[in-house]
Amino acid sequence: MISNEVGYNSKVEGEVIVTRADSVINWIRKHSVWPMPMGLACCAIELMASAASRYDISRFGMEVMRFSPRQSDCMIVAGTVTYKMAEVVRRIYDQMGDPKWVVAMGACASTGGMYRSYAVMQGVDNVVPVDVYVSGCPPRPEALLDAMMKLQGKIGNESSVKNLSKKPESTGVS
């Protein structure tokens, strides 16, 4: 009889799974992304919508929004970053434990958006390293969900074991 099973079968393969450490670590990481909602403007409203029942970000394993940077590993910068606020964004980023990722949600966080003025930083990537940019003003929740799935894909391809012994790129600010 030809089996159509594609999953793990303990009767056939025993109680042991053979895999690579990177795969396991990345698999764990990408399905437990704890976002830090850095809500600065109207994008934060869409961010809240993506966490609510209609869009339900928890389907992808990242519903645990933590307002403490110490407990989160993905900062979602949702809104206009002014020069006065940029300092705060950077400090909060530095307080997050490694590994950590940043999503620039919306036109303002990505490029300054329509605020071409003396007060607005032209893209949050001036102060923190951004992994995924989301277009839109503000982006719909679907766009944010797509960005988070892109981020999951990115996390899945990281060399996690090699990165364990690597020193962080920047020293960070206290």
Place this chain on the structure above:
Amino acid sequence: MIDDDFVKALLEGRDFISVKHRDDCLTLDCLPDSLIGFCKHLRDDQTFDLLVDLTAVDHGEEADSRFQVVLHLYSLIHKSYLRLHVACPDNQSPCIPSISSVFPAANWHERETFDMFGIKFSDHPNLKRILMWDDYPYFPLRKEFPLAGIEVPLPAADVAEVTGADVDPAPMMGGPFVASGNGRMSEAEPRAKDESWTEESEKPL
């Protein structure tokens, strides 16, 4: 009711005010030295007890009286606004008395006006910047200040050191960016008014 009799009674014995116009609401010019006393009179005796707005106008460097503070008061009894124009006597270091002792709501409005125009309000309880950071060297709503901004260091020196970021003039790229306000959404979104030039290719003459 703001009628001719009201205005006549208000002006009587007060040579420090004059009627500027009555187009939309009664608009008075007021000398800075008498501002606090006149505001008290308006609040206590004329029922203009709601400070709606306090801001300023920059008439440009060539103007005789460059800075003018504008106050909007509202009376719930008259159901009417009253506008006060106060010209700042000195163009170099403009200064008028603070009315935050009369209208506590003026506190933050005056801080904003100071932040954006550099107009000082004497006897203000806490006159420091409210929108920009404390060390910011310019006054952004003055006429000579460019919309894109002027390069200065980032407010936090340690963040600037780690990231190499500073406060740069915003790229205008044919801007300012305005929405046309009509047509389809994809065409009405904010875009540069003049797309014939960017920072790389000069504006054609």
